[in-house]
Amino acid sequence: MISCIIKTKSKVFFAFLFALVVSFGAFAQEQAAEQADVAAKGVVPGATEGATTSATPAGDPAVIDAGEALFKNNCVVCHSAGSDVIVGPGLQGVTERRNEAWLIKWIKNSQALIQAGDKDAVAIYNEYNKQAMPSFALSDDEVKSILAYIKSGKGVVSAPVAGPEDAVAGENVGTDAIGAVGGYLDIVLVVLIVVLIVLVVTLLLITSLLKNYLNKTRTLDEYDNEIVNQRFDFSKIYKSNAVRTLVVLIFVVVLLDLTIDKVMGIGIQEGYQPKQPIAFSHKLHAGEHQINCNYCHTTVYESKSASIPSANICMNCHSQIKTESPEIQKIYKAIERNRPIEWVRIHNLPDLAYFNHSQHTQVGGVECQTCHGPIEEMDVVYQYSPLTMGWCIDCHRETPLNTEGNEYYDKLVELHEASSAGAFTVSSNGGTECSKCHY
Structure with missing residues (x-):
């Protein structure tokens, strides 16, 4: 009778323990799936792409396209094709304000016009803090193509229309997106161990109390006395099928946890969006100001890797723009200490895989957005593709x-x-x- 009760309690205990493990595993799986769903949906910007204000551009489309390429490679760092002031004035309507001959002279060698005492040239030079515009070795036809591009209005981008989903579009999921599954498994292991210890201690206390109660209040026959007062045989623990099943289950969970952590460490981290040491916005620079990717990532068309811009490239503009900004001050401090800015790498292929940027961008003509997504819409860059x-x-x-x-x-x-x-x-x-x- 008593032995049956003890055996029944043991079975109930291990059944409860097994149910607990399964429930925590299901909880972890559900939470991981939910986290993955949020990472997949929450980081993709929902803003509507801006449309150009111009309809069909006037002039030869080939000339306008050539002018667009020249403008983006030479002018976009200091000028917008719209009305926004960057370093110099916005160029929207400049062909109506100035005649073409004067503009050609100004673009090719602005300093020559200033030194010659041209009133308009001197006025512009003084208005914009005497910032000298570099001279460009461009032909008259190339300058005319740039002016045709500006006149077409093709480069004027309207402000994006906010959508209801924009509130979470740029949400920084940080490194939590990488180890979401591994983190939940760690929690499961810790909780499982704590619960196991509590249950074992509780069962031992119940067994001890029951044993004392039976010895004091009941007259036991020889068989029951042997069962109640038997010495504990530790060999029965590791020989028990239930214990072995539990150990194997814990081993599998630990192995799965380590495997997932390792897998997440070799680049399978779509949606990864770490916090950077300086709050640099690609949406502002590449989107609103239309700075070409090649200006900062100077080797993207020439080398295996797209270089990380040095602080000196930042200072080409920020020696004059937003110099008091706390984020720009971080660049100054890095230069003063003669130390590079420690940007956090986002796109990280495993060493066993070879990838060449120039082969794709220069030879294959692949656009940056093909792999990196709508980079011009990202305030905080994240890994868009699974890679x-x-x-x-x-x-x-x-x-x-x-x-x-x-x-x-x-x-x-x-x-x-x-x-x-x-x-x-x-x-x-x-x-x-x-x-x-x-x-």
Whole structure:
């Protein structure tokens, strides 16, 4: 009778313990899924893209496009194509305020006009704190194409329309987005251990009280006396199926926790949005002021990596702009201490994978937004794409190669068309071979 009661209590205890483990595991899974859903939805900006105020631009579209490229490479750091003042005045309507001949002279060599005593040139020079505009080795036709671009209104961007989802669009999920699952598993382990200790102590106390009660108040027969007063055999613990199951379960949870932490550490961290040492806004610089990515990331078209801008590049503008800002003061302090700004890396591929920026941007013509998302809309940059092997391979399989005018591809395209009806993609040119990225 008594032995049956004790065995029943043991079974109930282990059943309760197992149910507790399962419930905590389910809780962790639900919370991790919820966190992943928030990270996937909450970090994607919901602002509507600004539309240009101009309809169909006047003039030759080819000339305007050429002027746009020249403007972004030479002028956009100090001027906007709209009315906003950056370092110099906004250029919207400048072709109506000044004649073309004067503008060509001013853009090619502003200092020559100032030294010659031109009233308009001297007035502009004094109005903008005597900031000398650099001279540009541009031809008259190139300057005219820039003026055509400005006149077209193509570069004038309207303010984005706020949507109801914008309240959470730029929410900084920080490093919590990386270790969400691992963090919940850590909590499960700690809680599980604490609960296990409490339950074991409680069961021992109940057993001791029951044993004392039976010895004092009941006359036990030989069999019951042996059961109640038997010495505790520790070997029964590790031989118990329930204990072994519990140990295996804990081992699996710990192994899963470590595995997830390691996996999250090799770049599978879509939505990762860490806090940076300086609050730099790509939305302000690349979006509103339309500064070309190449201005700060100077090697993006020339090298394997897109370089992190030095403090000197920041000072090209901020030696004059917002000099009293607390964030800009951090740049000054870094320069004074002769120490680099310790930016937190966001996009981090594992060492086993080779990636070349110039091969994609310069040769392939891939836009920055293809991998990095709407970077011009991000106040705080986050990892937009998963950057997994499968994601890269899918891109190589779907992206057609531009082979026009390149004799290198003529024979390859001919062979491809003879054997396949599909487009000549990166994969067709060997872009999915293992040695392309792993060697």
